[in-house]
Amino acid sequence: MELDQVTLTLLLTSDVHGHVLPINYATNEVVPLGMAYAATHIKRLRKENPNLLLIDNGDSIQGTPLTYHYAKFRNHLPNPMISIMNHLEYDCTTIGNHEFNYGLSMAKKAVKESLFPWLSSNILDKTSQEPYFGFPFIVKKMNDVKVVILGVTTHYIPNWENPLHIEELDFEDAFLSTKRWVEFIRDTEKPDLLVVSYHGGFECDLENGKPTEHLTGENQGYQMCQEIEGIDLLLTGHQHRQIATTINGTYVLQSGFHAQNIGKATITLMRDSHNNWCIKTIIGEVTSLANEEPDEEVLKLVCKNELETQLWLDEAIGKIEGSMLIVDSFDVRLNEHPMIEWINRVQMDAAGVKISNTSLFDNSSRGLPSFVTMRDIVSNYIYPNTLSVLELTKEEIKEALELSASYFRINEDNNIVVNPTFITPKPQHYNYDMWEGIDYTIDVAQPIGQRIIKLSFHQQDQNGPFLVVMNNYRAGGGGNFELFKNKTVVKEILTDMAELLADYLQVHQVVKACVNNNFTVINSNKDSL
Template sequence: MYEVSNTTKLKIIYTSDVHGNAMPILYGTNEQADLGLAKYASIVKRVVRENENVIVLDNGDLIQGTPLMTHYVKEHQGKINPMIEIMNRIGIDASVIGNHEFNFGKKVLHDAITGSNFPWLSANLVNEDGEPYFGKPYIIQTLSNGLKVAVVGVTTHYIPNWESPNHIEGIQFKDALTTLKQWVKLIQEEEQPDVLIASYHGGFERDLDTGEATESLTGENQGYAMCQEINGIDILLTGHQHRMLTGEINGVLVAQPGNNGKMYGNIDIELEQNGTNWTIVKKKAEIKPINAQADEEIMLYMAELESSTQKWLDQPIGYIDGDMTISDPLQARLTKHPFIQFIQEVQMEASGVDISVTALLNNESRGFQSVVTMRDVVSNYMYPNTLTVLELSGKDIKLALEKTAEYFVLDDAGNITVNPTYIEPKPQHYNYDMWEGIHYTINITNPMGSRVEHISYHGSPLKEDGTYHVVLNNYRASGGGNFDMFKNKPVIKEIQKDTAELIHAYFEKYKTIKAEVVPNFQVISS
């Protein structure tokens, strides 16, 4: 007679890169949408009701990204962070620190963590003594049948390349791969879990199937190496890249559930008992849509803040004389557009310098119609970037222009199009810069690295050994987007108001803005 072995199941559901999406709404148009934590709350309730062993996690980039959260930080900071309170009500077991958690500064993040009924995990963000800065590096959950599950969190250590230094003061960013390897070894030896989950706010640097590099191996994304080089991980939950994927690498089940609270990761594990231990016999990952009815309790809780946000968004703040709308984002990058001209003017006035750098941040930006509201501002400029003035050499500027020129390639018909590496695996349209205050030509027929021609400043050729003061956002000023030529350059000035505030102030001063351009650059293919 054979002994029938015990079996059990474990379900893990998780979000990543929710980016402030609490409500089922697209703030740019106010259209209802299948997204947000109010809808996700209903899904979690159902999953917990229907399953015995459930772990609910968030993988970071939770508290920033919508007008709702911008308005909360500006006007309602005295109240608990709404994203945190919703997660408290949902009852998540842990969250991981993401890079955008730092965007609003240390106080907002500290208050968010203090208000959380759940731990924030990040083993590789440490204090000067080498201890985890945010408390716990991992948690242990003991579920029914004695099933023991470990969850360890790590964060992309590339954050200092993007974030304002005062927002991350006192935090050391250790290599995520190396740190995770150490903690997995320790957890396996000391805790001996039946299941070990690594939740990594980072993504994949290589193709999951072929192993070929899909980006410069800067260390920003190390998911593939984690699966290949670390023994003892059963599940690797990822994010940061805003991709939707599942797969298996070297026996490690991996997932990534997109962004903005549209999808969630659903991981099912079947286990079989051997003595006192459980062994995984089957594991499967799916990415599922957040398309349930919104939770009434969450909607009621959010009603006051949402109403206040809507009133703020609908305030007319200025007017446009002419056409500042964007119908073709590619064309708006090939030829100077009035909206880009406007942003450059805002940046130059705020900084007091005459060379400015900006980007059309994504392909959903529609520019401004004749009446401009705060909704229009935050829909077009969705990041809480501040401005920095750097002292750059002419050589630095030339290198930066060559880097930005990599955004374009020629298709088979000889037409200028977007380099696929700026679209897959993650759209990076914000990494194509347009410059003001200098004149230049980008010739796509030339090889990369020698595409920029005829750079001039005030009518004279740019001097490689000359020094120039340039205003750009803090992400780019710190080298974000692999603009290494900007790293560690002298900072002349920092403007602490975010760009949306500066745009608002500009309209307050001038009321009506004429849609016009200074045609200082061209992109050609001949």
């Protein structure tokens, strides 16, 4: 019997970043997130909705000590995140930018183990110029409704990733690839419902269209909605936001991060006078998973991985003399902190250079206690960054300092606060760097671009050029540091920073917490009152 109306349910996860168990690995406290919670929700809705699509939007296999430990010590075994996604019967996932953090071989292994396709139309084989992972899109038939899902990935990955991890790949402009493939799919497949799963976000305010970031091409979701016809549902991610709305006739969904929430779109289609399906309504929502109970089957799937991870995290490494604890993350950026000083000094030691920069990556970082374990290291240095040494001029270093100085602004009470552009639409506190090996002063009262009022170098030659060590994300231009992009890399240290920090502690056993106060942040308007 032919149906006149069909309702489909689409569930979306994105930016899970390896979170399975509902715990904070820094403290092992229970927190309401993770795939164990998502699994309970997914299984219940699958029973209630026979016409269900389950899609992940990318950045699934990296991000927690569990995934880090697996990548470093257990990668000869099945990937725990893929085991979970296979168990939950995902229909597809999109390649995210963090899929490459552990190297291309790890990404390929994850794809090979998956019982579902990995989509990306614009990540191309450098030789053949065909989609590297094989699937630009998939076709699903559900109650005589033809659904096509196209995958596309932010093409900004070369600005962040270790070049060795992506040397076989080319990255086509995500917008151009989406436009071409949507036209091709509409012409050849004639879908009843066309879904684009884009691991990227929005470059403009969703309501007024005003740019919310430098238009680098990292996020092109708004442009896709405005300039590409034929997308019925645009699934997004990367920015860790919660979005369920319509933009220029295209329904947009983004489900947050770390499996704290799940996105849901209910799509109702009905037949027209020519017996063709047409979309009647798309209703979206983002639902918190905080009230769910963890799924026992998922917990069993990662039980051994988790046990070994916890044992590894509790391994003692060394001792801090003094305090490297972080009480106030904002104060760390205003006044030099022993933790930042130490990270910079480890970077300089590993690279054999005299200038370094680093960030406080996460506002929840607690710093290091007196007796340090691996748990403390990986909870504070949360990314698998390697190091690059660039040769920079004095002018280029000053330009980079000016970019970091834009992190601050003066509020109505004449106090220094965080510039809102580093908070909305996505928190980007990690794009404020603190430097070692130079002396500098930031005056937040001055206009952006003119805030470095003092700059001097510890080495005798004040004119340069200078060798500077930084993480590979920044060296590739990540965080709008375009001036570093395409600079000659003098040296690379390909050991993860977490390992370098742990090795340094194990060798020295005791590290003294100290600062040399080589930078200051002032408000000359207030200081002159």
